[in-house]
Amino acid sequence: MEATGLIDHFARNNLPPQEQWPVLLLDNNPDVAYPDRLNAATELLGAQIERGLGDNVALQWLENNEEKQITYKELDNLSNQIAHVFVDEMGLVSGNRILLRGPNNLMMAASWLAALKVGLVTVPTMPLLRAVELKTILDKAEIQAAVCDAHLADELNFCMDAAHPSHSAFLKTALFFNDNDPQSLDSLAKTKSTEFTACDTAADDVCLIAFTSGTTGQPKGCMHFHRDVLIMCDTFGKHILRLTPEDKVCGTPPLAFTFGLGGLLCFPLRVGASSVLAQGLTPKTMLEYVDRFGITMTFTAPTFYRQMAGLVNNYSLASLKNTVSAGEALPQATRELWKAASGIEMIDGIGGTEMIHVYVSSxxxxxxxxxxxxxxxxxxxxxxxxxxxPVPNGTVGRLAVRGPSGCRYLSDPRQMQFVQDGWNLPGDTFTMDDDGYLFYQARNDDMIISSGYNIAGPEVEDCLLKHPAVSECGVVGVPDDLRGQILKAYIILKEGHYPDDDLAKELQDFVKQNAAPYKYPRAIEFVDDLPRTETGKLQRFMLRKMALTS
Structure with missing residues (x-):
C-alpha cells in the first residue's frame, strides 16, 4: 500500500487484513496503470478541462420545467467552493468521513466531487433511509459530518437530536443544500474562492464507503479507493459502454448506489460527456427526457424497461442508441420485449457494491x-x-470473480465469507458455456429445492413474463411437507386481465408447456405490487415472509 495522503487514518486502519483481500489484477493492464498518487475528482474534472473540454456541458436538469446546465469548468469551480466550506466552515480534514444524503441533483453530485478533492471518505446514502438506518451507518463508519438535501432533513436531524433513539454520538456537524438559508451549503459556497488545491491522495486511499442495502442483516460498508473510481470507468465504462464526449446519459439509480454513481456521474465525466440528473422518474417521464434532452444512453432496472416498452410508440427516441440494465437479473422475456418495441439490444450487466460496478456484460x-x-x-x-x-462448463455452480477491484469490508468478519482463496464470491449461481458466456440462475439463497430438483426462481419468472397477461412477477420457494418446498408465484396482471382460478391454471399450464413441468408454480397469488428496494431490486425475502404468513 502506498503512503497515505490522509490525516485521519480511520478508514485505512479498518480495512481487513491484507491476507483477507481478494487477488487484485492490477499488473500488465494498461487500462488500470495509474500513478501512485491520484485524486479521482481531479481526474474526472480537471483532466477534461486540460483536454480542452471545460466548456462541455457536464450536468443538465429540469428546474420548474426549465432546462438548466453546468459546464465542466463551472462544476469544477462549484466543487472547489464546496470543498472550501468543508474545510473552513465544517473543520474537516482529509480522512474524515462525510455522509452525503440527497436525490440525483447538482448539489449532491458537486458535494461528492468536492469531498474527494478534500480527501474525505464519502458515504453516500439512499434518500429513503430512515433515521434508525442512518444511525447504523453513522456509527459503523464513525461519521463526523453530513451534508443533506433540505427536503430530506428530518431523518438526519433525528440523528443529531440527543434525545432521539436514533441519535449518533459521532455526528457533530451537518449542512443542508438546496436551501436559501444564509448558513446553507449553497449560500456558504457562494462566498468561497473557486480555486482549491486537491488533497495529494494516494491511489489506494479510501474515498468511498458504499453500504449494501442490508436486506439480509446489518449493512456492510464496502471500502473503495480513489483508483477504484477510475477502474469502473476504465473497464466496464471503456470497453462495454464506450461513451464519447457526444453522449448524454440519464437514468433512475440513485447516486448513492454505485450503479448510479458510475453510470450517471463518473462514466460520463471520465470522457467529457453529459449527464441529465432527474428525480422521481417514471417510465413515461424517462421517455419524455430522452426526447427532450436527446439522451443517447439510459441506465435503469429491468422492470422499468418492461414498463417503458408499452409506451415507446408515443415517442421519437431518435437519439437513443444504448440502454443499460443492471441492479437485478434481466429476464430474457424483458430483453426481447424491449428490443421488439425499441429496436435496441440491451446491454445487461451484473456487478456489485463490493466490486464497485459491473464485471460481467456484453x-x-x-x-x-x-x-x-x-x-x-x-x-x-x-x-x-x-x-x-471449477465445475465443468454447463454445470450449475457458484460464481467466483476477481479483477482490479474487489471486496474490502469496513471492519466486518463477513469479509472471509465474501473473499475466499483470493476470489470474490458474490453469492450468485451461474453456468458458463464453452465460450465463457455466463448464464445467471439465481442468488445462492434463492435456489428452490422441490422434490429433489434445483429450480432457479428467476428462470420461472422469465417464463411467466412471456405470458400476455403477466406484467410483473416474483417466484419463491415455500415450505411443503411432501416436497420440501413448492414454488409460489406472486403476479401482477396487465390491464384488462382479471385474477381467477382459471387464469391461475392457465399460467401453471403455460409454465409446464414452456419449461420443465416440475418448475411450474403450484401456488399463485395475484397482487397489486411487489416489494422492491429503492434501486428496483425485487425483495424475494419479503415474498418468502409473505408466503409464510398467508
Whole structure:
C-alpha cells in the first residue's frame, strides 16, 4: 500500500487484513496503470478541462420545467467552493468521513466531487433511509459530518437530536443544500474562492464507503479507493459502454448506489460527456427526457424497461442508441420485449457494491440469448463448487470473480465469507458455456429445492413474463411437507386481465408447456405490487415472509 495522503487514518486502519483481500489484477493492464498518487475528482474534472473540454456541458436538469446546465469548468469551480466550506466552515480534514444524503441533483453530485478533492471518505446514502438506518451507518463508519438535501432533513436531524433513539454520538456537524438559508451549503459556497488545491491522495486511499442495502442483516460498508473510481470507468465504462464526449446519459439509480454513481456521474465525466440528473422518474417521464434532452444512453432496472416498452410508440427516441440494465437479473422475456418495441439490444450487466460496478456484460453486437455476457476486460471469472473447484462448463455452480477491484469490508468478519482463496464470491449461481458466456440462475439463497430438483426462481419468472397477461412477477420457494418446498408465484396482471382460478391454471399450464413441468408454480397469488428496494431490486425475502404468513 502506498503512503497515505490522509490525516485521519480511520478508514485505512479498518480495512481487513491484507491476507483477507481478494487477488487484485492490477499488473500488465494498461487500462488500470495509474500513478501512485491520484485524486479521482481531479481526474474526472480537471483532466477534461486540460483536454480542452471545460466548456462541455457536464450536468443538465429540469428546474420548474426549465432546462438548466453546468459546464465542466463551472462544476469544477462549484466543487472547489464546496470543498472550501468543508474545510473552513465544517473543520474537516482529509480522512474524515462525510455522509452525503440527497436525490440525483447538482448539489449532491458537486458535494461528492468536492469531498474527494478534500480527501474525505464519502458515504453516500439512499434518500429513503430512515433515521434508525442512518444511525447504523453513522456509527459503523464513525461519521463526523453530513451534508443533506433540505427536503430530506428530518431523518438526519433525528440523528443529531440527543434525545432521539436514533441519535449518533459521532455526528457533530451537518449542512443542508438546496436551501436559501444564509448558513446553507449553497449560500456558504457562494462566498468561497473557486480555486482549491486537491488533497495529494494516494491511489489506494479510501474515498468511498458504499453500504449494501442490508436486506439480509446489518449493512456492510464496502471500502473503495480513489483508483477504484477510475477502474469502473476504465473497464466496464471503456470497453462495454464506450461513451464519447457526444453522449448524454440519464437514468433512475440513485447516486448513492454505485450503479448510479458510475453510470450517471463518473462514466460520463471520465470522457467529457453529459449527464441529465432527474428525480422521481417514471417510465413515461424517462421517455419524455430522452426526447427532450436527446439522451443517447439510459441506465435503469429491468422492470422499468418492461414498463417503458408499452409506451415507446408515443415517442421519437431518435437519439437513443444504448440502454443499460443492471441492479437485478434481466429476464430474457424483458430483453426481447424491449428490443421488439425499441429496436435496441440491451446491454445487461451484473456487478456489485463490493466490486464497485459491473464485471460481467456484453456489447450489444456480442449478446448471446439467455446470457448476461462475458467477463469485462480486466476481470476473471469461474464457476465453482462448494470447495471452490471449477465445475465443468454447463454445470450449475457458484460464481467466483476477481479483477482490479474487489471486496474490502469496513471492519466486518463477513469479509472471509465474501473473499475466499483470493476470489470474490458474490453469492450468485451461474453456468458458463464453452465460450465463457455466463448464464445467471439465481442468488445462492434463492435456489428452490422441490422434490429433489434445483429450480432457479428467476428462470420461472422469465417464463411467466412471456405470458400476455403477466406484467410483473416474483417466484419463491415455500415450505411443503411432501416436497420440501413448492414454488409460489406472486403476479401482477396487465390491464384488462382479471385474477381467477382459471387464469391461475392457465399460467401453471403455460409454465409446464414452456419449461420443465416440475418448475411450474403450484401456488399463485395475484397482487397489486411487489416489494422492491429503492434501486428496483425485487425483495424475494419479503415474498418468502409473505408466503409464510398467508
Amino acid at each position: 456489447r450489444p453486437e456480442n449478446v448471446r440469448p439467455g446470457a448476461i455476457g462475458q467477463v469485462v476486460p480486466g476481470f476473471q471469472a469461474q464457476v465453482v463448487d462448494d470447495n471452490l473447484q
